[in-house]
Amino acid sequence: MDIHEYQAKEILRDNGIPVPPGRVTKDPNDAVNIAKDYGDTVVVKAQVHSGGRGKAGGVKLAGTSDEVFAAADQILGLTISGHTVKEVLITPAEDIDSEAYLGILIDRESQSPVVMVCSEGGVDIEEVAERSPESIKKLIVDPRQGLLHHQAYGLAGALYNDPSLVKQATVIIKQLYQAFVTSGASMIEINPLISTPTGEVKAIDAKMSVDNSELFKYPSIEAYRDVASEPWAETMAREAGLSYVKLDGNVGCCVNGAGLAMATMDLVKYYGGEPANFLDIGGSSNPQKVVTALQIITSDPNVEVILFNIFGGITRCDDVAKGIIEALGQLEIEAPIIIRLTGTNEEEGLKILSAEGMSAFTSMDEVVEKAVSETSN
Incomplete structure (x- = not known):
């Protein structure tokens, strides 16, 4: 089962990961009212179970009320990879210093979780894997021990040189692993994981898939199912x-x-x-x-x-x-x-x-x- 970005972000927040605020709506007028709470510039994002939203016109920056209305109006009803957009997420635009990738999925060969990081974020990780596979660092986690602190620290060090950013990323990697193992997830990723000019590390996009056979254990996750989007x-x-x-x-x-x-x-x-x-x-x-x-x-x-x-x-x-x-x-x-x-x-x-x-x-x-x-x- 796939869940929407805003739902995945709720799970990240619940696990302590820094995520910008955001609210969803189906109405362009309501989008304008939401945007007023988030400063000068916001991002209007299509909420569909599909990648490639930006390329399809499903992600737009807006700096005025008219721009917010127009962006929401254009995105709502848009078809992306066969999915009709019925909701948009309004979230504040962030000042970005760098973008990275952080994801966890199940490695079939080892039958264990594998944590992947890449200092190149904001693009499809598959494209990076084809172009420069050496830039992706992977760590197979022993599920009996879980992700250890020194392992998370090593992964964070592959993303940043600044000690403060490494420290923050170490915590986020451990928190993401916790979210992964406590939600029945088969895949969870933050792309991009950003650093800001003020030295903060944040998750500004999130994607998550849950193993259907695990859902009976996690009724709160099952509640995220959007039947209309399936x-x-x-x-x-x-x-x-x-x-x-x-x-x-x-x-x-x-x-x-x-x-x-x-x-x-x-x-x-x-x-x-x-x-x-x-x-x-x-x-x-x-x-x-x-x-x-x-x-x-x-x-x-x-x-x-x-x-x-x-x-x-x-x-x-x-x-x-x-x-x-x-x-x-x-x-x-x-x-x-x-x-x-x-x-x-x-x-x-x-x-x-x-x-x-x-x-x-x-x-x-x-x-x-x-x-x-x-x-x-």
Whole structure:
């Protein structure tokens, strides 16, 4: 789950990190009133679950009431990476002496948090990694010990030479790590982390993603969920108890079990195709889940073929077959459906499909190869 910048900043504040004040609004007139509390110049920032807001015109400086109104009016309703801006954050403009990057995420190889710092902030860290990877310093943290003071001090020293700035940054790095481990975050970053001409270190932008499987532990974080900003398919999948991740391919995948789903996507790639999604219907024997899964898959205009790969255990093949037939009666599905059914109630499932003029494979390789052959790849 992604959260908005202003929400991430609230979490940073709660952990003691210096963050400029700010308030959100959906109304340009209210933006003007908020700006009056913040001095001569403010920044009007789009609040969407997307990067690249500045390049898309979603971040503007404003020095007068007319400029604040115009900026808010222009940004509200703007579409950035497919997301419509419904709120803007008004925050005071800061005098900036230097910009740095500070982020924490999970390193899959070590299965541990990794803290990353870079003295070049205010730009996409991916761009920096391509251009000058040596400028990014990384530290893998032993989760049993946590981030130690001397480790944070070493990272801060990679950002600043001034002892006062190093001292402040050391504290902020430790506080950010605390925020990371106490919120179920999978990624948290400050970009940029600035130093001011008066010698202060502040976080003036923040981004945070939370592992959905961790949310039950953190109801206060769950409360930050902005359903209106989430893709319709993800919301529908979550409410139906399906695990769904949209990808960029054209082979729609409906599978039971996360391991089988990942193996299916690997096989799609092996045969020259590109999976359009990860979708695990789980172990429930419920035909309606299959109907919902097909609604989600067919909502993606890139899908050219739909691949079912079902290994019946708790999930019964006849229930999956019933769900497919129900969906065909309810939805307008133009893409061909290629099916593999094997396992619990396999024969009953095949009979249900056969009665409707449909057939199914029992070989995983054959069904995937057939599905890929139906695409324009």
